[in-house]
Amino acid sequence: xxxxKYGDALEDCKRAVDLDPHNPKILLRLARIYTSLGQxxxxxxxxxxxxxxxxVKDMTPAKDMLRxxxxxxxxxxxxxxxxxxxxxxxxxxxxLGVGALKPRKWQLMRGEALLKMGDANSLGxxxxxxxxxxxxxxxDPEALVLRGRALYSQGENDKAVQHFRKALSCDPDFKDxxxxxxxxxxxxxxxxxxNMHYKAGRWQAAFDQYTSAxxxxxxxxxxxxxxLQNRAxxxxxxxxxxxxxxxxxxxxxxxxxxxxxxxxxxxxxxxxEKWEAAVREWKAIGELDPEDRTIPREVRKAELELKKSQRKxxxxxxxxxxxxGDTEIKKAYRKLAIVHHPDKNxxxxxxxxxxxxxSEAYETLSDPQCVPFLTPPVALDxxxxxxxxxxxxxxRRRPCRPGRHVRxxxxxxxxxxxxxxxxxxxxxxxxRxxxxxxxFPRRPRLLLQRPQPRPRRLPAELPLLLTIRPRGG
Numbered sequence: 001x002x003x004x005k006y007g008d009a010l011e012d013c014k015r016a017v018d019l020d021p022h023n024p025k026i027l028l029r030l031a032r033i034y035t036s037l038g039q040x041x042x043x044x045x046x047x048x049x050x051x052x053x054x055x056v057k058d059m060t061p062a063k064d065m066l067r068x069x070x071x072x073x074x075x076x077x078x079x080x081x082x083x084x085x086x087x088x089x090x091x092x093x094x095x096l097g098v099g100a101l102k103p104r105k106w107q108l109m110r111g112e113a114l115l116k117m118g119d120a121n122s123l124g125x126x127x128x129x130x131x132x133x134x135x136x137x138x139x140d141p142e143a144l145v146l147r148g149r150a151l152y153s154q155g156e157n158d159k160a161v162q163h164f165r166k167a168l169s170c171d172p173d174f175k176d177x178x179x180x181x182x183x184x185x186x187x188x189x190x191x192x193x194x195n196m197h198y199k200a201g202r203w204q205a206a207f208d209q210y211t212s213a214x215x216x217x218x219x220x221x222x223x224x225x226x227x228l229q230n231r232a233x234x235x236x237x238x239x240x241x242x243x244x245x246x247x248x249x250x251x252x253x254x255x256x257x258x259x260x261x262x263x264x265x266x267x268x269x270x271x272x273e274k275w276e277a278a279v280r281e282w283k284a285i286g287e288l289d290p291e292d293r294t295i296p297r298e299v300r301k302a303e304l305e306l307k308k309s310q311r312k313x314x315x316x317x318x319x320x321x322x323x324x325g326d327t328e329i330k331k332a333y334r335k336l337a338i339v340h341h342p343d344k345n346x347x348x349x350x351x352x353x354x355x356x357x358x359s360e361a362y363e364t365l366s367d368p369q370c371v372p373f374l375t376p377p378v379a380l381d382x383x384x385x386x387x388x389x390x391x392x393x394x395x396r397r398r399p400c401r402p403g404r405h406v407r408x409x410x411x412x413x414x415x416x417x418x419x420x421x422x423x424x425x426x427x428x429x430x431x432r433x434x435x436x437x438x439x440f441p442r443r444p445r446l447l448l449q450r451p452q453p454r455p456r457r458l459p460a461e462l463p464l465l466l467t468i469r470p471r472g473g
Contacts, residue, residue, distance in 0.1 A: 001029075004099030006037050024050045028058065036097025038106065040066035061095050068092035072109055082122075085113035107133060111146045115153060118221045126150045141167040141174045149180060155222045157188050187216045191227060198234060207234040225254040229261040232268065241272035259289050266298070275306035314361035326366065333362040 001009045013030045020026060027050045034043035043062035047054055068088040075084040089110055093102060107129050114126035130147035133140055148163030164181035167174055194209035210231040214224055228251035235244035248265035251258055262285050269278035279302045286295040315322050318332040336358045338344065345351035 001033065001036070001097070004097070006033055006097055006100050009033050010037065022051070024052070024054075028054060031058075031062065035062045035065065035095065036100050038065070038092070038096055038100070038103040040069065065092050065095045068095075069106070072106075076109055076112055082113040082116045085109060085116075089113075104133060108142055108146060111150075115146075115149055116219075118153060118219070120154075123150050123153050139170045141171040141177060144170070145174070145176050145180060148177075152180070152184055153220055153222055155226070157184050157223075160184055183217055187213055187220075187223060190216065191223075191230075194227075194230060198230065203234045203237040207231060207238065210234065221254040225251040225258050225261065228254070229258070229264055232261070232264050236264070236268055236271065239271075241268050244268040245272065257288070259285060262288070266302075270302060270305065273309065275302055275309050278302045279306055312357070312361075314364050317357050317361040318365070329362065329365050333358060337362075 010030075010033050013026060013033055016023070016026045017030060027046055031043045031046035031050075031054075034040070034046060040062045044059070044066065047059050047062065068091045072085045072088040072092070075081075075088070089106055092106065096102070111126045111129040114122040114129070127147055127150040130143050130150060133143035134147070137143070144163045144167035148160040148167070151157075151163065152160035161181065161184055164177045164184070167177040168181070171177070190209055190213040194206045194213060197203075197206035197209055210227050213227050214231075218224065228247045232244040232247035232251070235241070235247060245265055245268045248261050248268060251261040252265070255261070262281065266278050266281040266285065269275075269281060279299065282295060282299045282302055286292070286299065289295065315324070318329065318336065320328055320332050324332075337355065340351055340354045340358060342348075342352045342355055
């Protein structure tokens with residue numbers, strides 16, 4: 001016992017009890033060994049055999065240990081918080097002998113409580129407990145199920161299925177292995193069916209499938225957060241933007257480090273025209289993932305939309321989409337003009353202002369020279385980006401001009417007439433020429449949603465709608 005070899009001490013003591021079953025000194029030592037090894041029930045049963053009865057001081061450690069273990073068992077069975085399981089186990093482990101191994105039953109209870117917590121650190125600790133048990137016995141079915149559940153909670157369903165099947169090979173009648181194997185397979189099957197519906201464009205069918213998958217195992221935070229994010233994508237396709245935002249918030253609550261759910265939420269906020277919240281969300285994503293180079297562009301796009309939302313939106317005034325054609329614009333104008341005409345609303349002081357806004361929106365959207373300046377933010381962002389790239393291209397690739405018919409060797413290559421070289425030694429073909437032979441690169445064109453004739457000049461009565469102009473333009 002002094003050397004920490006409680007297993008050998010237990011064997012010696014049992015032999016001594018066989019030789020002298022009523023020796024109180026040997027029985028007292030046996031009870032203390034049971035307490036040091038974490039077997040309080042055997043220790044209390046041994047104390048009961050001692051005559052005369054032992055002192056309260058000798059029996060207190062075993063009774064306290066049994067009380068803590070039973071409290072942990074009841075808390076785990078009743079489904080209370082994991083801390084109500086971990087604290088009694090910590091108190092019981094303090095009563096173990098110095099250098100004694102923790103009982104296998106206690107470690108399984110601790111692993112179960114850690115799985116209930118569900119965070120990344122707890123899942124890692126549960127997996128470490130399972131691995132330590134498997135090092136002692138690689139065919140332990142309970143340890144295999146514990147590690148499989150930890151892998152399942154981390155989203156590694158294939159490895160989890162392998163562990164559950166191995167546990168069943170060790171014990172074909174083990175009910176926990178059968179239960180969790182069926183759960184993982186059912187959840188994986190429903191998730192794959194939802195993905196197939198989504199890829200095929202059947203948004204409502206995919207939404208229903210993801211909703212059913214969420215009911216399979218509500219305790220699995222990792223997998224449910226991914227399913228909620230997929231369901232939010234379906235809601236975006238169905239134009240249920242507020243519900244999509246709610247699903248993303250639930251996914252983030254389950255997994256705060258889930259960047260994909262945060263991006264989906266930011267896109268949903270933009271589609272719901274909540275641009276101020278969208279800007280905040282994109283900036284928060286940039287702080288969480290500073291290496292993603294696409295986030296600054298999304299921030300600029302959201303800020304541009306925020307500025308545009310503070311001005312008059314002619315499409316919103318008429319209650320139409322930004323892709324509406326001339327027929328839809330005219331139909332919406334006539335319908336609103338009849339409803340908000342000042343003659344139809346004699347007692348309404350704001351009717352005249354509303355009618356003016358409707359008339360202004362119709363005149364602007366029906367004018368083909370004004371529509372190109374009301375381009376969507378994607379086109380504006382494209383114009384800004386391509387203009388900057390074109391300017392950088394002109395500055396970086398200024399060709400040297402050795403003359404049209406001059407032959408020159410550069411970096412061991414024969415130079416053809418009519419070609420020029422960049423400063424880095426690369427050869428390029430001649431660009432387009434104007435009348436006087438001046439070379440220039442092609443200018444990037446602005447892509448519009450609806451092809452419209454290019455206006456020669458901006459009408460004087462049209463307000464300045466395009467406020468962002470590329471530098472050097």
